[in-house]
Structure formats: structure tokens, C-alpha cells
Amino acid sequence: MVSRFALTASFVALLLSPATGFAGSRGPLQIIVSKDQQSLVVYDGDAVIATSPVSTGKAGHTTPSGIFSILEKRRHHKSNIYSNAPMPFMQRLTWSGIALHGSNHVPDYPASHGCVRLPGSFAATLYKMTERGVHVLISDRQITPSEVKSALLFRPAPTEALPPLSDVPLRPAISQVGDAPVEIAMTEPPGGATGTATALGEPIRILITRSDARDGMREVQTSLEALGYGPGTIDGHAGPATIAALKAFQASEGLESDGKLTPELTERLLRKAGRTPPQNGKLLVRQGFKPLFEAGLTIDKPEEALGTHFLQFRHNEEEGAEGKWFGASLENHLTASTMKRLGITIDADPFAFNGIQRTLARLTIADDVRRRVEDLLTEGSSLSIADMDSGLETGQGTDFITITRPRPAG
Incomplete structure (x- = not known):
């Protein structure tokens, strides 16, 4: 296990300081929790905005690692699993019970039942700076975002330049049209439909x-539907209606009607429906x-x-x-x-x-x-x-x- 403080000197200085203040963030934040360092770092792009010690899940209650986002926020919350234990400034990461929250007990080792515990003052500060949808990465090792x-990578679609204001025909203000109905022009979002x-x-x-296999089955069901064989709901599952439709297609092609989907049958079916392989x-x-x-x-x-x-x-x-x-x-x-x-x-x-x-x-x-x-x-x-x-x-x-x-x- 990597030492909790095996970081560069500058990062250690940030980590050991009391909950570092948010330094005028100008972009979307992301939060990275390191389980080996028992630390939390808030980033704006690749710039460190704030840091704090944390306490993640102990043995038998390990905090899951991965990519999450804040799904719900509650200033006052109590656990519905662990005897109504208080979870102030709760920021939910999964509907199955994982969250960031404040605590009076944040040791320098994993001690929670799966959540990420934060010192109370930092939890309150972080709560004020986030909103639903902010991403939280929980990693087994320390990771740092970079450009x-x-x-x-995707780039914003170019926008058409608007004509100078002098070239735009002005609509009358509502006060100028009396009782006549007024047509209001609404701008559609980019991309139309x-x-x-x-x-x-x-x-x-x-x-x-x-x-995966479910995606392939959806292609099969779509092809059967296009050919009029009625596979039922196009859900990627080979239910009774889909099996019956496959058997009907096999019979129409002079094949054994066993309802078994093989790569050869899939290729024949998609070709017959004019579809390309997934x-x-x-x-x-x-x-x-x-x-x-x-x-x-x-x-x-x-x-x-x-x-x-x-x-x-x-x-x-x-x-x-x-x-x-x-x-x-x-x-x-x-x-x-x-x-x-x-x-x-x-x-x-x-x-x-x-x-x-x-x-x-x-x-x-x-x-x-x-x-x-x-x-x-x-x-x-x-x-x-x-x-x-x-x-x-x-x-x-x-x-x-x-x-x-x-x-x-x-």
C-alpha cells in the first residue's frame, strides 16, 4: 500500500493544510478520491481547487472505485441502514447507498461502512460549491487529470455568425401593437430534431x-420486425416471441426451424433485411x-x-x-x-x-x-x-x- 503522504512536496503541503479554500473556480469541477492516500482533491481542469483528508470504507464495507456523479444532495440526512446515523451535507453517488458526507470521526485510515467521510467543516464548504451532476472519481491510487x-475528441459545433443589429428587422414592442396578437420567434436548439x-x-x-450479445440480439429483432415476423419487444432478450419469429424466418428460408441463432443465421437475416452487421x-x-x-x-x-x-x-x-x-x-x-x-x-x-x-x-x-x-x-x-x-x-x-x-x- 502506498504511503498516505507519498506525494510531491507541493501536494503534501496542500493536503496537510486545513480544508483549502476554493480559489475562484471558473469551470466545471471534478472530485477525485484516492483510497490509498485517504484524500479528496477538487479539480478545475488540471488545477487543484481544494483538498481534504477522508475516511473510506473499512474491510467488509469497501468503498467502490469508479466513475460516479452527485445524484442527490441533502443538508440533513440520516442513514436508513445504520440506525439513523447522521450524515450531514450528504451528496449521494449511488442509489444503493454510497455518498460523500460530513462526520465527526475521520481517521487517517478506512473506517466507514462504504461512504466517504469528510471533516464537518469541509463537507459544508464542498456542499455549497457543488451541484447535481458533478463528477466524482474514486480510485485505488492517486490519479491526476491532465489536458x-x-x-x-468532440468539439463544439460552429455557430453561424449573427447579422449586425442594424441589419436585423426589428419587431414592435408589445406596447406598440395594441390588441393585435403578437408572434414570438423561438430559436430551436442546434441540430433540429x-x-x-x-x-x-x-x-x-x-x-x-x-x-455485447444484447446489442446483437436487438439487431436481430429489428431485422425480424422489418421483415414482418413480429419478434415482440425489441429489448435484446430472446423471449418466446423472438424465438417464434426466428423459427418462422428459418422455415421461410428452407432451414431447420430450431430457433437457434448462429453467426451464419444472423448474417443471412441481416442481409435479407438490408441491414449491416452491428x-x-x-x-x-x-x-x-x-x-x-x-x-x-x-x-x-x-x-x-x-x-x-x-x-x-x-x-x-x-x-x-x-x-x-x-x-x-x-x-x-x-x-x-x-x-x-x-x-x-x-x-x-x-x-x-x-x-x-x-x-x-x-x-x-x-x-x-x-x-x-x-x-x-x-x-x-x-x-x-x-x-x-x-x-x-x-x-x-x-x-x-x-x-x-x-x-x-x-
Whole structure:
């Protein structure tokens, strides 16, 4: 285990100081908790804004590592699991019970039942500076965000220059039109139909991961539906209606009607429906804690793990017209069975130089998908990359949550 204070001298000075004040943040914040250092650091881009000691989960109640965001905030909260224990300035990270909160007992070692305990005064300060959606990374080791440059990263869609005010025909003020009805012009969000009522100014959350068997089954169901075989709900599960539809398709093709889906049958079905085989990767977008859309993408060298990475977009006067992305990589051990299921033979190295850039360089995203994302891109938008879609925690009322696993000792 790395020493709690095995950091650079400057960082140690920050960490040992009383809850460092927030130094005029100008961009979206992200919070990084290090379990080996028992520390919390607040970043604005790659600049340290505040630090504090913490106490994470003890043995048997380990705090999960991964990518989270603040889902709910409550000034006064009591645990509904542990005898109504007070949890002041609670900031929820999962609906299953993990949160940041203040405590009178924050030793320099793991001591909680899974939450991240903060000194009371710092918890109050942090509570005032955050809002729902602020990202929290919990890592087994100390990680630091840095600027990431890559042509594959999304950039804001260019906006059309508005005509000079002197060239704009002025509408009369309401007081000038008497009782006549007034038509009010509303500006549609960028991208037309791809926008939503929350699109203007609301950060989006992007997840890039591998396609799985369920994605392939959805393609099969969509093809069966297009051919008129009625597979039931297109949900990625081979239910009775889907099996019956497969048998009907096999019979129409002069094949044995056993309802068993093979690669050959999938290829024949998709070709008959005029659809292309599903891509080996997918991009999912959420906004306002709700799913927005998803699309396929191609992962080059699929036998190599993507690794687990998190990036956040800053876009203000300091970053210029294109903005900047700041990212960090998290250690995430894949078991042998998981690697076999995903077809991975080379695991990711979370310490590799330019690891995020190397992963991004392996992705191919269609131009129309890129435009759709960039039409919605605003400051504070984020991008998570992972080999597995950790969907158990991701659901209604959440951003994308990615749970990571450390490499077993020894």
C-alpha cells in the first residue's frame, strides 16, 4: 500500500493544510478520491481547487472505485441502514447507498461502512460549491487529470455568425401593437430534431464501450420486425416471441426451424433485411440523468482492452473556441472469464504514457454521429470509456456509473 503522504512536496503541503479554500473556480469541477492516500482533491481542469483528508470504507464495507456523479444532495440526512446515523451535507453517488458526507470521526485510515467521510467543516464548504451532476472519481491510487489532445475528441459545433443589429428587422414592442396578437420567434436548439428541451446549456454524458450479445440480439429483432415476423419487444432478450419469429424466418428460408441463432443465421437475416452487421462498439448519450440516444462505432484492434478513462470538457474564454478536454485513467482489472467473453487477449495498462490518446486513436465514429454529439456539447460535458457497460448502477436518475476493480493482491 502506498504511503498516505507519498506525494510531491507541493501536494503534501496542500493536503496537510486545513480544508483549502476554493480559489475562484471558473469551470466545471471534478472530485477525485484516492483510497490509498485517504484524500479528496477538487479539480478545475488540471488545477487543484481544494483538498481534504477522508475516511473510506473499512474491510467488509469497501468503498467502490469508479466513475460516479452527485445524484442527490441533502443538508440533513440520516442513514436508513445504520440506525439513523447522521450524515450531514450528504451528496449521494449511488442509489444503493454510497455518498460523500460530513462526520465527526475521520481517521487517517478506512473506517466507514462504504461512504466517504469528510471533516464537518469541509463537507459544508464542498456542499455549497457543488451541484447535481458533478463528477466524482474514486480510485485505488492517486490519479491526476491532465489536458488530453486528440483529433478524435468532440468539439463544439460552429455557430453561424449573427447579422449586425442594424441589419436585423426589428419587431414592435408589445406596447406598440395594441390588441393585435403578437408572434414570438423561438430559436430551436442546434441540430433540429436531435436536440431536446434540456439541450440548451445542459452538459451531456457520453459513454463509449463495447457492444455485447444484447446489442446483437436487438439487431436481430429489428431485422425480424422489418421483415414482418413480429419478434415482440425489441429489448435484446430472446423471449418466446423472438424465438417464434426466428423459427418462422428459418422455415421461410428452407432451414431447420430450431430457433437457434448462429453467426451464419444472423448474417443471412441481416442481409435479407438490408441491414449491416452491428459494429463492435457503441456510444451512448445521457442528458439530465436520462438516456438521449445511442449509436454504433468501430473499435480497432478489439483484442486489446480499451482501459477505463474519464474526460471532462471545459469551454470558456480561457480555453478558446474549441475548448479543452481534461482526462485521467483508472485502474480496472478484467477477470480471465470477462476477457474471454469480450475477446480480449491484451489487458490495458492504466499507467501507460498517452494511454487515453492511444485508446481514442482506435475509435472510428461516423460523421453524422459526431455532428449529433457536437451539436449538444457544452461546458461540463463528459466522456467515459470502458470495456464493460456497468449497467447495474446506471439507470433512471443517474449519469453513467462505471465500477472499477483492482488487480488481486499477489
